[in-house]
Amino acid sequence: MKGRPEPQNYTSIRSVTKGILKTEYGPFSLYCFSIANEFENGSAAEHLALVYGDEKELAGPVHYRLNSACITSEAFHCMRCDCKWQLDTAMELIARQGKGIITYHASHEGRGFGLAAKLESYNLMDRGVRSSDAYIRMGLGSEDRRDFRAAVTILRYFGVKEVVMLGNNKKKADALKNAGIRVSERCSLIYDGNLEEVKTYLKVKANDPEQDLLRAVL
Numbered sequence: 001m002k003g004r005p006e007p008q009n010y011t012s013i014r015s016v017t018k019g020i021l022k023t024e025y026g027p028f029s030l031y032c033f034s035i036a037n038e039f040e041n042g043s044a045a046e047h048l049a050l051v052y053g054d055e056k057e058l059a060g061p062v063h064y065r066l067n068s069a070c071i072t073s074e075a076f077h078c079m080r081c082d083c084k085w086q087l088d089t090a091m092e093l094i095a096r097q098g099k100g101i102i103t104y105h106a107s108h109e110g111r112g113f114g115l116a117a118k119l120e121s122y123n124l125m126d127r128g129v130r131s132s133d134a135y136i137r138m139g140l141g142s143e144d145r146r147d148f149r150a151a152v153t154i155l156r157y158f159g160v161k162e163v164v165m166l167g168n169n170k171k172k173a174d175a176l177k178n179a180g181i182r183v184s185e186r187c188s189l190i191y192d193g194n195l196e197e198v199k200t201y202l203k204v205k206a207n208d209p210e211q212d213l214l215r216a217v218l
Contacts, residue, residue: 011153012036014044025095028052035150045107047150053099061184063100064163065090066151066172068108086189090166103151112145148175
């Protein structure tokens with residue numbers, strides 16, 4: 001019986017398209033990758049990379065965020081979570097550093113279960129169910145279905161071997177380490193806004209032992 005493939009064989013890049021974005025934080029290069037997943041019959045999905053600075057200078061320790069899509073917050077300004085704040089803060093911090101990369105994964109929406117499941121979890125939360133229990137109530141269990149292999153594939157495309165990781169998720173950091181990418185530092189993005197609903201969400205999240213939130217200062 002054949003063993004499971006090594007991480008570098010999990011995904012393959014079908015195509016790459018690049019464009020320039022002029023943002024409030026300065027110009028970013030936006031890459032759209034079509035990446036095939038060997039565990040999904042080789043079907044391809046789009047994953048993005050937002051790069052600031054010279055792509056040839058990303059090999060050393062570089063500030064990096066593995067960003068799971070949250071369209072409700074990032075596009076529609078939903079105030080249930082701090083996802084938009086984290087993405088904006090990461091872009092601003094990377095621009096200040098002069099180089100960095102954010103990989104953006106639409107397939108991660110709703111813990112990898114999709115937008116419809118996420119909206120149904122909102123309905124449960126409106127009835128008093130904790131966010132960490134909503135997916136269990138929906139029969140989806142406590143499993144996180146997000147796949148981080150595409151992020152590893154993109155980092156390898158740019159020759160990234162070491163990162164300062166912008167974010168609080170230990171599972172994401174472990175996925176990089178297991179793939180041979182060194183995480184020299186993990187820098188939490190601690191919400192500093194005044195929205196009470198976001199603060200409540202973060203308090204509940206902090207009490208969830210699976211989250212492993214770090215209380216570090218940027």
